[in-house]
Amino acid sequence: MADRRTGARMQLVEVDDAPSVTTGAQPTPPHGAAPDARAGRPRGTLRRWWPLAALAVLVLTGATVVVSARNGAFVARVAAVPGLVRPLDAAPEPLWQTRASIAPGTVLAADGGLVVLVEGAEAWTVTSHDPASGAPRWTADVAPVSRSGFESTDVICPASRADLGSLLVCLVREPQVLYSGDVSNQEPPRLAVVPLSARDGARLGGWEVRGDVVGIDRVGDDIVVGTLDDDRHLLVQRRDARTGDVVWSMVTPEVMEAPEQIVTASLHVRPPVVVLHGGQTLVLDVRDGRTLVTGARFGALQVSALGERFATWAPSGGGHVHAIDGSELYPVEGLPAELTADDGSLPDGVIIDEGSQLTAVHEATGAPLWRTQSSLDPRLLVSRRLVASGASTYGVIDATDGTELWEIDTGTALPWYPTSDGTLVLGPGSSPGGGPELWGRGLQDGVRYWSVALPEGVRRVDAVGGVLVVRTEKELVVYG
Secondary structure, eight states: TTTOOOHHHOOHHHHHHOOOOOOOOOOOOOOOOOOOTTTOOOOOHHHHHHHHHHHHHHHHHHHHHHHHHHHHHHHHHHHTTTSOOOOOOSSEEEEEEEEEOTTTTTTTEEEEEEEEEEEEEEEEEEEEEOOTOOEEEEEEEEEEEOOOTOOOEEEEOOOOOSSSSSSSEEEEEOOOBBBBGGGGGGGEEEEEEEEEEETOOOOOEEEEEEEEEEEEETTTTEEEEEETTTTTTEEEEEETTTTOOEEEEEEEOOOOOOOGGGGGGGGEEETTTEEEESSSSSEEEETTTOEEEETTTTEEEEEEEEEEEEEEEETTEEEEEEOOSSSSEESSSEOOOSSEEEEESSSTTTEOOOEEEEEEEEETTTOEEEEEEEEOOEEEEEEEEEEEETTTTTEEEEETOEEEEEEEEEESSSSOOOOOSSSSSEEEEEETSEEEEEEEHHHHHOOOOEEEEOOTTTEEEETTEEEEEOOOOOOEEEEE
């Protein structure tokens, strides 16, 4: 770890002063050798040894170049993984802060900037900040705040863990009039889709969704939205986020929401699939809307994304890993862990969370690789190390054989999940006085290299576009 994390391993120590070297001092002869009469002029010795010295310099220079290249490759690899913090050179410190919310869809990365959505006195605004300095790159109004007598306006900007590129999409739930029996005011709910340029905040169009929206999310530059029709079937559409043009559309054959049976419809986008819950569970191909799997009515089917595949599990029938066409590949005893970050360092393995234990199976065949007892939940995979947490504890498991490398009990319930910069686990902790801290512990050995004070009332610590973002109820602080 030292070749990549020299700064993180530095500790303040005291050393004795080295003996001073007098310029022109003569070298001490080897033990038992007669002193050279020409010791004051060791030119022959220098002639004999300079090739070895030059070779040593070349070797040292070559090693430095290799380490530097490895550092650069390592930083680039980690920085490209959504959900990981760009490798830190030392203990992070607060760089800048701004107003923000802890609600989903309010802090995201786009076009290299950190975009923050806030509700102002007059309007909901999005601002793109320079991640290092916090300087605003641009600010744009998305929607006016609610007027008196209207429902509250809600705005979110759906995001993935990765940088969204040049397109930012915000969703505005249009407010309706309160306390009115006028038929003209009993219109279906409306949701405005507001596409913006992530480069300058310019509007790129706009369209509306009418009806009772049960779920909406982003896939690439498209939006997948589900609305209930008058018969409580679910209409699901994938539409171009800029224009609203329909890419594909389907209607569920079964009623998905029945208030008298306490059944509520929902839609979740988990590429490569879209999962519909309600009167029954349907798994759709996110690319074309084809139905891949239909769960038994009220069968409590659960679904987990798995790269180019997906997995299902139900109390009756157990679990299976499926190909993208829906065909069953092999059975599993639980659901694959849905990690917040995965650097692909375990390409042939799938981590399965079975509740009281974790297992790994071969991705292609389902053959067991290892099994270990653990009550912790898998959070992220980096450098073949699995970071897991639960209750008041977090730690690391060797993802190649299931060996527990280390575990730390903080003594209090974890307020947020640990993350990583590829070499350290960045996890929650507390100071001797009880204040919240960020602890940097070695991914391999669990050694605590530094502790950094966090704001009181910290609620979330995330990696957003490679940036370490700390959030309280009303503030966002970027550390670096």
